Amino acid sequence: AQSVSQHNHHVILSEAASLELGCNYSYGGTVNLFWYVQYPGQHLQLLLKYFSGDPLVKGIKGFEAEFIKSKFSFNLRKPSVQWSDTAEYFCAVTPNRDDKIIFGKGTRLHILP
Amino acid sequence: GAVVSQHPSWVICKSGTSVKIECRSLDFQATTMFWYRQFPKQSLMLMATSNEGSKATYEQGVEKDKFLINHASLTLSTLTVTSAHPEDSSFYICSCRGANYGYTFGSGTRLTVV
Numbered sequence: 259a260q261s262v263s264q265h266n267h268h269v270i271l272s273e274a275a276s277l278e279l280g281c282n283y284s285y286g287g288t289v290n291l292f293w294y295v296q297y298p299g300q301h302l303q304l305l306l307k308y309f310s311g312d313p314l315v316k317g318i319k320g321f322e323a324e325f326i327k328s329k330f331s332f333n334l335r336k337p338s339v340q341w342s343d344t345a346e347y348f349c350a351v352t353p354n355r356d357d358k359i360i361f362g363k364g365t366r367l368h369i370l371p
Numbered sequence: 372g373a374v375v376s377q378h379p380s381w382v383i384c385k386s387g388t389s390v391k392i393e394c395r396s397l398d399f400q401a402t403t404m405f406w407y408r409q410f411p412k413q414s415l416m417l418m419a420t421s422n423e424g425s426k427a428t429y430e431q432g433v434e435k436d437k438f439l440i441n442h443a444s445l446t447l448s449t450l451t452v453t454s455a456h457p458e459d460s461s462f463y464i465c466s467c468r469g470a471n472y473g474y475t476f477g478s479g480t481r482l483t484v485v
Contacts, residue, residue: 292474301464301478302415348414357403359466359474363414 260284262351264362271339272370279334279365281349291332292350292359293323302348308332319343344369373399375467377477384455384484392450392480394465399475400445401467406438409462409479421448455484 265280283289293305306317313325323334332349349362374397384390394404403422407415419440421427427440437459439451448467452459465477 294476302476304474357468358405358417358420360417361407361415366412 260353262349262360262362264347264349264365266365267363268366268368270368270370273341274338277334277336277339277343277367279347279349279367281332281334281362282330283332283349283351283353284330285351285353287353290352291323291325292352293317293321293332293334294348294350294361295345296348296364297345305334305347339367339369341369341371343367373467373469373473373475375401375465375475375477377465377480379480380478381481382483384482386456386484387454389451389453390455390482392452392463392465392482394448394450394467394477396446396467396469396475399467399469401448401469402445403468404442404448405466405468405474406440406448406450407464407466409464411462415464418450452482455482457484460484 261284263282291308294302295305296302305321306315308315308325315323321336325332346364346366348364350359352359376395378393405420406418409415417430418433419427419429421440421442423442423445429435442448460483462479462481464479466474468474
């Protein structure tokens with residue numbers, strides 16, 4: 259079945275560590291890709307998105323993601339995490355430029371002070 | 372920036388009653404609105420897609436007669452959970468898509484059916 263896969267369900271890191279969260283999708287054709295963050299008790303916020311152009315996308319709060327078409331991947335990275343990055347991160351895809359956004363199951367990130 | 376208001380933020384209702392949730396785009400026109408539900412510690416599951424003035428498109432497994440969606444204007448969509456039961460307790464989130472192809476999410480509605 260077509261899907262969005264986030265391989266890491268729960269990640270624990272110390273402050274200043276580097277972060278990479280994996281995301282793979284199984285839809286063919288042209289897709290739009292997103293990473294959202296949900297801080298505890300808050301609603302979803304867009305971190306970054308890819309529609310076309312440079313496959314390395316810069317987002318807010320120092321996050322970036324790289325679209326690798328051949329690998330159907332859109333991994334999220336941050337070189338040095340902070341305690342305030344503790345949150346749940348969702349990768350999302352609009353398949354075939356379809357309007358609807360399909361979410362991965364999320365990765366819960368816990369940063370130790 | 373684009374703002375989406377969702378109301379109420381939380382509601383408790385008795386089993387068998389109906390609950391209406393509103394989703395409004397405050398400073399832009401939303402050509403398409405989406406309704407999701409999120410169970411605790413799980414991802415957002417798309418329930419339906421609605422375009423202004425037309426019937427909503429429901430995802431497989433979502434009962435359209437139970438989850439009534441009305442998208443009467445470019446700034447308002449409503450989700451009515453009819454004859455709610457405890458298993459309908461969840462976090463419901465709307466998302467609005469504007470002309471600039473941006474998606475903005477509401478703050479969600481926590482529904483508890485007792």
